[in-house]
Amino acid sequence: MAVAAGKMARVASRMRGGGSAMPGLVVEKLDPRFLSHALADLAGGVVVVTGTNGKTTTTKMLVAILREHGLTVFTNPTGSNFTRGVISAMLSELSLSGRLKADLAVLELDEAHALKFAAEVRPTHSLLLNVARDQLDRFAEIDHTARLLGELAAQTTTGVVLNLNDSFVSRIAGRVPDGVLVTYFGVDPSIADRLPELQEADVRFEDDFTPPEPTDADGLLKPHDERSFEVRFGAADQVGPMVLNQRGLAAMINATAATSTARALLGSEFRNATAVAALERVQPPFGRGEIINADGQPLELVLVKNPAGFTVALSTYGNTPVTTMVAINDDYADGRDVSWLYDVSFESLQGRGVALTSGVRAYDMALRLQYDDVAVAQVEPDLEAALERFLATYKNEPKRIFCTYTAMMALRRNLAGRYGLPNFGEEARL
Amino acid sequence: MSNHQSVSHQSVSHQTGGPLVSKGQIKVVHIYPREMSIYGDLGNTRALASRLRWHGYEPLVHQHHPGNDFPADAHLVLGGGGQDSGQARVENDLARNSEVLRVLAADGAPMLMICGMYQLFGNAFITIEGERLPGIGILDVTTQGNARRMIGPVVLETVYGDVVGYENHSGSTELGAGQRPFGRVRSGMGNNGTDRTEGAVTGNVFGSYLHGPVLPANPAFADALIKLAVERALGEPFVPGQIDDVFANQARTRQVRRLAG
Numbered sequence: 001m002a003v004a005a006g007k008m009a010r011v012a013s014r015m016r017g018g019g020s021a022m023p024g025l026v027v028e029k030l031d032p033r034f035l036s037h038a039l040a041d042l043a044g045g046v047v048v049v050t051g052t053n054g055k056t057t058t059t060k061m062l063v064a065i066l067r068e069h070g071l072t073v074f075t076n077p078t079g080s081n082f083t084r085g086v087i088s089a090m091l092s093e094l095s096l097s098g099r100l101k102a103d104l105a106v107l108e109l110d111e112a113h114a115l116k117f118a119a120e121v122r123p124t125h126s127l128l129l130n131v132a133r134d135q136l137d138r139f140a141e142i143d144h145t146a147r148l149l150g151e152l153a154a155q156t157t158t159g160v161v162l163n164l165n166d167s168f169v170s171r172i173a174g175r176v177p178d179g180v181l182v183t184y185f186g187v188d189p190s191i192a193d194r195l196p197e198l199q200e201a202d203v204r205f206e207d208d209f210t211p212p213e214p215t216d217a218d219g220l221l222k223p224h225d226e227r228s229f230e231v232r233f234g235a236a237d238q239v240g241p242m243v244l245n246q247r248g249l250a251a252m253i254n255a256t257a258a259t260s261t262a263r264a265l266l267g268s269e270f271r272n273a274t275a276v277a278a279l280e281r282v283q284p285p286f287g288r289g290e291i292i293n294a295d296g297q298p299l300e301l302v303l304v305k306n307p308a309g310f311t312v313a314l315s316t317y318g319n320t321p322v323t324t325m326v327a328i329n330d331d332y333a334d335g336r337d338v339s340w341l342y343d344v345s346f347e348s349l350q351g352r353g354v355a356l357t358s359g360v361r362a363y364d365m366a367l368r369l370q371y372d373d374v375a376v377a378q379v380e381p382d383l384e385a386a387l388e389r390f391l392a393t394y395k396n397e398p399k400r401i402f403c404t405y406t407a408m409m410a411l412r413r414n415l416a417g418r419y420g421l422p423n424f425g426e427e428a429r430l
Numbered sequence: 431m432s433n434h435q436s437v438s439h440q441s442v443s444h445q446t447g448g449p450l451v452s453k454g455q456i457k458v459v460h461i462y463p464r465e466m467s468i469y470g471d472l473g474n475t476r477a478l479a480s481r482l483r484w485h486g487y488e489p490l491v492h493q494h495h496p497g498n499d500f501p502a503d504a505h506l507v508l509g510g511g512g513q514d515s516g517q518a519r520v521e522n523d524l525a526r527n528s529e530v531l532r533v534l535a536a537d538g539a540p541m542l543m544i545c546g547m548y549q550l551f552g553n554a555f556i557t558i559e560g561e562r563l564p565g566i567g568i569l570d571v572t573t574q575g576n577a578r579r580m581i582g583p584v585v586l587e588t589v590y591g592d593v594v595g596y597e598n599h600s601g602s603t604e605l606g607a608g609q610r611p612f613g614r615v616r617s618g619m620g621n622n623g624t625d626r627t628e629g630a631v632t633g634n635v636f637g638s639y640l641h642g643p644v645l646p647a648n649p650a651f652a653d654a655l656i657k658l659a660v661e662r663a664l665g666e667p668f669v670p671g672q673i674d675d676v677f678a679n680q681a682r683t684r685q686v687r688r689l690a691g
């Protein structure tokens with residue numbers, strides 16, 4: 001009954017162009033045990049990917065590696081990474097008995113929803129990426145976020161993969177139950193000096209925690225140059241070299257996390273060359289460094305949602321400066337507080353300045369840039385008008401837009417119409 | 431002491447072309463920037479340093495960390511909010527330096543304390559469990575720990591006009607009899623969500639829950655602090671430069687219109 005009702009709601013919401021989580025809400029109301037029932041038969045288990053930054057990219061990479069190994073993987077691809085979004089994504093793939101037909105599930109969940117999910121379905125595996133400040137309305141403090149991740153690890157039944165270099169995450173090893181295997185991903189000691197690019201330091205304190213020594217089961221990122229890298233498991237086993245479609249150190253560390261997790265899941269079935277082939281084909285998720293062909297010129301869409309993420313994005317793109325727009329909204333999904341913009345340094349934009357700021361908080365962004373001596377040519381709060389002007393004024397040159405979540409969704413929709421791109425939700429079938 | 435940063439003039443030229451000869455040095459002390467500067471509160475220090483430069487003064491920004499000697503020659507003192515773990519790390523140092531701070535406050539040094547530091551500048555913080563943690567008592571306020579967080583955008587009516595910011599606190603603060611608030615809440619929760627007061631002012635010491643950070647988008651308030659600091663440092667009237675505040679004024683008035691009509 002619940003499955004049929006949910007499918008109807010899914011069709012109805014599609015027709016109205018409604019939000020992707022709505023049908024999930026219907027099913028959740030009708031049958032609260034729905035999730036555990038649907039996921040009960042998955043022989044390969046239920047993998048939860050969580051942490052503040054890189055969830056979407058890492059999930060996509062992990063799924064690609066597993067599929068390349070011949071597995072049928074259920075995932076939640078729509079970007080609505082809440083429990084209801086998971087259910088909504090499931091409905092099209094369920095038999096009427098309500099069981100999911102797949103080898104395993106890989107689910108991207110934010111920190112609070114991962115715990116709610118675990119209360120219904122205990123994950124067999126969890127991949128804990130990092131802890132940074134995000135969505136301040138929901139998670140008041142990063143100490144609190146770290147606690148949520150620790151509780152998730154304690155609920156996991158088979159294997160936990162932890163970030164070796166993020167002490168908030170690697171410390172969680174102490175909370176993993178006996179009999180559950182702990183493995184790590186991290187960076188090779190030769191590039192440890194670049195860790196600050198990936199973490200915010202201002203809310204972290206020196207502490208006496210010493211990270212564990214990596215073993216041959218743990219994947220370490222070893223870059224060759226700005227694009228090419230390998231993931232090393234001990235001295236003798238390297239996955240790579242490989243080059244991703246997405247740029248930057250953050251994408252490489254996401255690939256390292258995905259590779260380490262796939263290896264832990266697949267054991268002796270894991271094939272290095274298969275993993276490399278999958279990772280080299282993965283396209284950046286919408287808005288995460290996605291490159292759109294706009295009138296013959298590349299337009300990069302870069303999602304920014306917290307200080308660590310914006311800082312990483314600015315350093316990733318800093319060595320190829322192009323004409324830039326910044327769009328900041330403050331809806332719930334963006335984080336309603338824009339204070340975090342003052343925890344990011346924008347000095348790398350001083351050379352070229354910023355062509356346009358937009359979004360509900362366009363003037364707050366312009367003001368922030370003024371305090372970093374970055375010239376702002378125009379301010380246009382209306383996103384459509386701003387995009388129109390940005391594309392027209394700088395038609396013949398490469399462009400880049402840094403944007404918060406709802407601004408990205410609106411801009412992406414507009415760009416999809418303009419340039420005939422696939423829409424959200426269709427990505428899973430590509 | 432290795433924490434002094436002299437901020438140069440070179441990047442101000444686009445502002446006003448003001449005099450390159452400094453009108454004088456102003457020592458701005460940010461207390462506990464590592465432990466107590468969450469949600470962009472560092473932006474207050476940055477805003478004051480930039481505005482001092484744009485007005486033609488030379489800011490000397492000093493960061494005070496726990497365990498170091500407190501700079502008793504401060505002209506302006508700033509503090510921010512933090513996590514519980516941050517707050518625990520500064521309590522001893524604050525207690526050790528409370529007398530210096532009380533003397534500075536009584537002597538008229540301007541201070542701005544946001545959120546966690548506002549609470550610590552009060553009489554006490556009473557935890558949910560009923561434990562009483564003493565503050566340094568410069569502001570006559572008492573804060574009660576609360577299960578409910580007060581989170582959201584804020585508009586205040588103050589003597590500096592409308593002030594906008596963002597609050598995020600679980601403590602509920604009551605003003606002592608005769609304690610002046612910083613502002614009256616037009617939109618948001620403020621000190622406690624019931625009496626429509628926000629923050630506290632005693633002499634030139636300001637406490638407030640407003641992150642945002644509060645100073646960049648509210649230049650009238652920022653310049654009021656600068657005026658007090660300049661007069662204290664140089665013993666002569668504040669001579670403002672010309673600053674282009676179009677972005678700040680747009681950012682503020684749009685929030686006021688959105689939230690308070």
Ligand SMILES: [Zn+2]
Binds near residue numbers: 546
């Ligand atoms: Zn606060």
